Amino acid sequence: MQPLSQSMNGVRQLADPTKSRLGYRLQRIWLTPLFRALIRTGIPCAIVLLFAISYLQKPDVRVALAQGAVEARDWVHERPEFMVKLMAIEGVSDAVADAVRAEVHIDFPTSSFDLDLVTLRDQIDALAPIKDVAVRIRPGGVLEVSAVERTPALVWRAPDGMKLLDVEGVAVAAIAERAERPELPLVAGEGADQAVQEALQLVQAAAPISERLRGLQRQGARRWDVVLDREQVIQLPEDDPVPALERVILLNDAQDLLARDITHIDLRNPTRPTLRLAQYGLAEMRRIKGIEFGASGQ
Known part of the structure; x- marks a missing residue:
């Protein structure tokens, strides 16, 4: 049986089975993938995000989260596989090796995450007796310093005392008197x-x-x-x-x-x-x- 509707002139006729224009547009919007994703995912995510923001506004919550992050970072940094236990200096004399250790003054053991290898290399390379240097962390927790030491070629009687010069004119070290390096030629003057x-x-x-x-x-x-x-x-x-x-x-x-x-x-x-x-x-x-x-x- 089809529904009947009463017309203005009192004559009964069949009702229009088609949907209204608004209903048709809503159905078209619902069938749009973007709108369906917004309803199913976007709105729930927005609700969760608003809840999280309101929750994180509490000072004690922020402090607890920051402390937990620090503890997690420390736990990772201090794992045995990331710890550096000693420093090995190769390619230089004992005196120069002692100067390198005094310059970098690292307290071992320390985490490899706390070591800035570029800065360490620059510090060591700035030492007068060092011509070139490479720094790396090798397996076993060893900080390896491979350096090339400058070789003295001359003794220079400088205005402020005796100095050893290499072939590039770099002052390698100071000596108290000429007799310490008699095998090297002596130069003097400005x-x-x-x-x-x-x-x-x-x-x-x-x-x-x-x-x-x-x-x-x-x-x-x-x-x-x-x-x-x-x-x-x-x-x-x-x-x-x-x-x-x-x-x-x-x-x-x-x-x-x-x-x-x-x-x-x-x-x-x-x-x-x-x-x-x-x-x-x-x-x-x-x-x-x-x-x-x-x-x-x-």
């Missing part, structure tokens, strides 16, 4: 640490007279004097000092120049080398010239 490579070349060129070499003196931060025993000095030019020293060595081999009564060999002007005689040699030369002058006068 700017000597800025011309280490040239100084080493001069020391190598002076190898034939190394037993007489006392050191190199930097003059005016621009040129070298070669200081020998018997108070002899070879004054080298500012430019190309090595070839100039080599010429003196060759002349000494040929004529025993350095065995003569000479105090200074001045090569500062390459076109006009000058010899300065000692007092005895000068007096002897004057005596010989006087004899020759007297003989020629007769």
